[in-house]
Amino acid sequence: MKLKKLKAILLTALKSILSNKARNFLTMFGIIIGIAAVITIMSVGNGLKQKANSFSSLGNADGQISIQSKDLNSDQQPSFSKADIQLVETVPGIKRVKMLNKAFPTPVKVQVGDKSSEQNAIIQNSNHKFTVVSGHSISSDAFELGLNQVLISEQLNQKLKKYNHGRKLVFINQKGFEVDGIFEDGQDSEVLIPQRAYVRDFGSNPNQDLINLYVDKGFNKKATLKAAAKTLQTKSDSKSQVKFAVVDNKASMKFMNKIIDYIAYFIIFVASISLLIAGIGVMNTMYMTISERTQEIGIRRAFGATKNDIRLQFLFESAMLTLLGGFGGILLGEGICYVIGAFAPFKPVTSLQAIGVSVGVSVSIGIVFGIIPANQAARKNLIEIL
Amino acid sequence: MKDNLIKLDDVSKYYLAGKQKVQILKHVSLEIDKEDFAVIMGHSGSGKSTLINILGFLDQKYEGTYGFAGKSYQKQSDNVISKLRNRNIGFIFQNFKLMHNLTVKENVEIPLIYSNRDSDQNLEEDLNQLLDSLGILDKKDSYPSELSGGQQQRVAIARALINHPSIIIADEPTGALDSQNTQEVMELFETLNKTNKVTIIMVTHDDTFANFGNRLFKVNDGVLHEA
Numbered sequence: 001m002k003l004k005k006l007k008a009i010l011l012t013a014l015k016s017i018l019s020n021k022a023r024n025f026l027t028m029f030g031i032i033i034g035i036a037a038v039i040t041i042m043s044v045g046n047g048l049k050q051k052a053n054s055f056s057s058l059g060n061a062d063g064q065i066s067i068q069s070k071d072l073n074s075d076q077q078p079s080f081s082k083a084d085i086q087l088v089e090t091v092p093g094i095k096r097v098k099m100l101n102k103a104f105p106t107p108v109k110v111q112v113g114d115k116s117s118e119q120n121a122i123i124q125n126s127n128h129k130f131t132v133v134s135g136h137s138i139s140s141d142a143f144e145l146g147l148n149q150v151l152i153s154e155q156l157n158q159k160l161k162k163y164n165h166g167r168k169l170v171f172i173n174q175k176g177f178e179v180d181g182i183f184e185d186g187q188d189s190e191v192l193i194p195q196r197a198y199v200r201d202f203g204s205n206p207n208q209d210l211i212n213l214y215v216d217k218g219f220n221k222k223a224t225l226k227a228a229a230k231t232l233q234t235k236s237d238s239k240s241q242v243k244f245a246v247v248d249n250k251a252s253m254k255f256m257n258k259i260i261d262y263i264a265y266f267i268i269f270v271a272s273i274s275l276l277i278a279g280i281g282v283m284n285t286m287y288m289t290i291s292e293r294t295q296e297i298g299i300r301r302a303f304g305a306t307k308n309d310i311r312l313q314f315l316f317e318s319a320m321l322t323l324l325g326g327f328g329g330i331l332l333g334e335g336i337c338y339v340i341g342a343f344a345p346f347k348p349v350t351s352l353q354a355i356g357v358s359v360g361v362s363v364s365i366g367i368v369f370g371i372i373p374a375n376q377a378a379r380k381n382l383i384e385i386l
Numbered sequence: 387m388k389d390n391l392i393k394l395d396d397v398s399k400y401y402l403a404g405k406q407k408v409q410i411l412k413h414v415s416l417e418i419d420k421e422d423f424a425v426i427m428g429h430s431g432s433g434k435s436t437l438i439n440i441l442g443f444l445d446q447k448y449e450g451t452y453g454f455a456g457k458s459y460q461k462q463s464d465n466v467i468s469k470l471r472n473r474n475i476g477f478i479f480q481n482f483k484l485m486h487n488l489t490v491k492e493n494v495e496i497p498l499i500y501s502n503r504d505s506d507q508n509l510e511e512d513l514n515q516l517l518d519s520l521g522i523l524d525k526k527d528s529y530p531s532e533l534s535g536g537q538q539q540r541v542a543i544a545r546a547l548i549n550h551p552s553i554i555i556a557d558e559p560t561g562a563l564d565s566q567n568t569q570e571v572m573e574l575f576e577t578l579n580k581t582n583k584v585t586i587i588m589v590t591h592d593d594t595f596a597n598f599g600n601r602l603f604k605v606n607d608g609v610l611h612e613a
Contacts (some may be wrong), residue, residue, distance in 0.1 A: 008499040015487060299483050302444065303545070304472020304500035307464050382444045386483070 005309070013317035016289060017324070027285040028325030030278025031365065035329025035358045037271040040336045042357070043348035045264045047337075051346040052256050061098065061212035063225040064247040065232065071241070078242045079209040087235055088211065091228045093219030098212040105189040106206040110156065111171035113163030118345070119156065120189035121172070123198045123206055127151070130192055135181030138194060142180075146196025150177040153190040157182045175201045210247065275361065278325070279369040286318050286373035297377055298385035311378040318370025319363050326362025330355060390453070391552065391585060392418040392441060397450035399436055410436050411448070412608040418601070420552075423579040423586045425595055428605030434589050435557065437605065441587060442475050442555045443467050455552070472500050476546030480558035482538045484530040484545075490517070491526045494544045501549055516544050520574070536567030543574065547584070554578070556588040560595075572598060 017024050058064060065088070067078050080099060088097050105120035122130075127137040130151055142149045150170065152160065160170065160179065168179040172193065183192065198206070213228060215221045225246045232244040290297070297310055305313075337348035399411040410433045418424050428434040439445040440452060443459065446467065451458060454474070459467060476497075484493050494513060503509060517523040520540045522533075530538050539559065546554055556575070560568040576598065578584040588599065596602055602613040 002502065005499050019487060295483065296485055299485060300496060300500075301468070302442075302471065302477050303497040304468050304549075306468040306500070309468075309500060383439050386444065386479075 009309075009313050009316050010320075012313060013320045016293075016317055017321055020289070023285060023288075024321060027278075027281050027321060028328060030274055030281055031322050031325030031362055032328040032332055034271045034275035034278055035326050035362055036332035036336060037274065038268055038361070039330055039333025039350060039354055039358055040340070040348070041264050041267040041271075042354035043333070043337045043350040044340060045260045046351055046354070047341075047346045047348040048260050049257055050349055052253060058212065058253070062215040062221045063213050064100075064210045065213065065225070065229050066245050066247050067209050068243045068245070069241065070243055078238065080211055081237065084232060084236050084238075085211065087231060088213070088228050091224065091231050093216050093224035094213060094228055095216045096214040098214075100210045100212055108172050108191065108193075109174075110191060111174070112156070112159045113165075115159065115163050116171075117159075119191055121191040121193050121198075122187070122189045123193045123195050125195045127192070130183040130187065132181040133184050135179070138180050138192070143194045143196065146194055146200050148175065148177045148197050148201070149180045149194065151181050151183050151192040152179055153187065154182055154185045156190045173202060275365055278322075279365045282318055282322055282366060283369040283373060285321070286314060286370050287376075289317070290314060290373055290377045294380060294385045297380055298382060301382050302386060307378040310380075311374045314374035314377050315367060315370050318374065319366035322362045322366030322369075323359065326358050329362070330358050333358075390417040391420050391422075391455055392416065392587075393451075393453040394441075395451045395453070397440065397448050397452060399433075399440065399445075399448045410608050411440075411610075413450070414608075414610045416603070416610060418553075418585070418587065420585055421579070421583050422601050423575070423599035424588070424601040424603060425599040426587065426589045426603045426605060426610075427591065427593070427596060428589075429591055432605045433608040433610075434605045437610070438555050438557055438587065438589050442477060443471050468500070472497055473549060474552040476549070476551040476554045478539070478542050478546050478554060478556040478559045480561040482530070482535075482542045482562070484538055484541055486530050489527050489529055490522065490533070490541050490544075493530065493541055494548055496545060497549045503549075513548065516547060520544050534567070535563050536570060539563060539567070539571055540574075543571075547578075553585040553587060556586065558590055559588065560590070560592070 067080055067084075069078050085097050085099060088094060106123055107118055108121040109116055110119045110121075125143050130137070132151065133154065135151075138149050138151060141147075150172070152170065156170075157179075160168070164170075170177050170179060170191075172191065177193070177197075213225060215224045229244045229246050233239055236242070236244070300310065300313075334350060337350060341347040394414055394416040397411060397414045397416075398409060400407050400409050402408070412433075414437065426434050426437065436445070440448050443454075446460060448460075452460060454470070459470060462470075485496075488496075491513065494517070498509065514523060514526075517526060520543060522537055522540050522544070525533060525537060525541075530541065533541065539562075543559075546556075559575075560571055563571060572595065575586055575588065579586050579599075586599070588595070596613075603610055604613050
């Protein structure tokens with residue numbers, strides 16, 4: 001298409017939309033609401049999933065294998081050897097193996113004064129990776145003896161100052177811990193707890209040595225993971241002392257993700273009805289616009305506009321109208337997400353995909369509901385309208 | 387035999403009034419050559435508007451043959467006909483038919499939107515020259531509602547001329563003008579025809595213009611004859 005024509009079509013559409021602000025705003029209203037709902041639910045779902053995933057070390061891997069001592073009374077936490085990793089890599093279908101030898105953030109209930117909140121804790125046997133900015137780090141004795149001493153983040157320290165009247169004491173899962181020092185924010189957790197203290201107080205070691213496995217496309221994930229665990233169990237040097245098992249952490253996650261998805265589908269279904277009604281409104285507005293502008297159609301046709309030019313003109317106008325509504329909806333949705341983020345314990349995250357879906361949906365509504373009026377405009381009898 | 391610019395041969399047109407078929411044009415034959423200034427006179431309802439709708443390719447439903455520059459377009463597609471109108475026909479209407487939300491410049495540019503003269507470097511200059519020759523260059527960015535009737539008709543004339551059409555079709559061009567402006571517009575037509583060699587077909591019911599052109603036709607009850 002000629003640039004000049006495109007420019008003229010766009011300008012005419014914009015002029016027409018702006019010259020009827022009130023009517024067009026009302027037309028766009030349904031689109032704005034519908035798209036805002038879509039953006040909100042997609043972002044909330046996304047945020048929830050990310051939050052849920054942050055509790056797990058799985059990331060985007062296809063599965064995990066754990067290593068555990070066969071002797072349940074053993075203090076020793078076994079770990080994967082280099083040979084074990086190489087062994088797993090030989091299993092057909094395994095694309096990549098990643099060792100996870102760091103401590104994973106573990107959710108704990110932290111109570112400061114009479115305020116309690118869910119926080120992530122790192123449970124390990126050293127101050128490793130934590131930079132103390134005030135107070136002092138936990139002594140090696142304290143780690144050795146499993147004393148109830150912790151480091152907390154600057155952020156958590158703010159709460160301590162506010163609610164605890166200077167007492168350096170927090171309750172973690174209802175056990176008292178003395179705050180030794182404050183570490184810099186930016187860790188993925190707010191508390192560092194000595195592992196021995198945690199195991200004694202709460203009876204379990206939440207840290208496990210794990211490997212993350214990535215399965216090649218075309219291989220059955222479950223079977224491949226099972227085969228990897230079996231290979232380790234039969235061939236590993238430490239096979240007599242330890243048990244290798246496929247971690248079933250995806251099951252619960254999957255369930256949660258599914259629920260989030262179902263809620264999202266339901267709300268998107270409701271939003272679709274809103275968008276459908278909005279589409280009918282767009283159609284109505286386009287019929288009105290066209291009947292107001294029959295003279296213009298006649299003039300343009302007399303001076304060389306083809307039926308297609310006229311059709312395109314009104315299709316563009318309709319699509320532009322709904323696209324503007326879509327932008328409005330995206331902004332409103334972002335606003336709602338911001339408010340939700342301020343109150344809810346997670347932040348809604350708007351994906352590029354959600355924006356793309358919104359833009360696509362709003363433009364499609366304009367085209368789908370604009371095509372019939374636009375065709376009617378194109379087919380108008382020239383002699384009757386001039 | 388030379389090719390006329392326009393050659394109507396035995397053209398008839400019917401329309402339905404309820405269930406009755408009414409013949410509005412009766413076996414019209416007509417030849418118009420390049421640089422003619424044809425005046426077609428007739429009372430309202432005589433069929434003269436129907437005639438120019440056919441001549442201007444606004445109406446394709448008729449019986450008989452219409453040759454334009456030696457070619458028949460009766461069976462052509464909408465795209466071809468639209469292009470033909472764009473390039474070859476410049477319409478001027480009684481009530482100007484300007485778009486009121488567009489400036490003078492934008493109104494005059496409408497035929498350019500649908501032509502392929504995008505790459506034409508002299509377009510802007512062309513436009514300014516045309517507006518200047520019609521005495522409305524200073525109104526370039528005004529809106530039609532800010533202009534007098536005479537000025538509005540000049541804008542319409544500029545719009546009809548911008549694509550250098552082979553023929554100007556004017557339907558009662560002075561019908562909405564006072565005598566002063568009527569005089570000026572008619573003189574303008576005369577200049578366009580004599581100096582710029584523009585072919586003009588003008589429809590009117592006003593006897594005073596009978597002698598403006600070099601050809602005079604009269605339509606009465608759908609029958610056309612040259613006077």
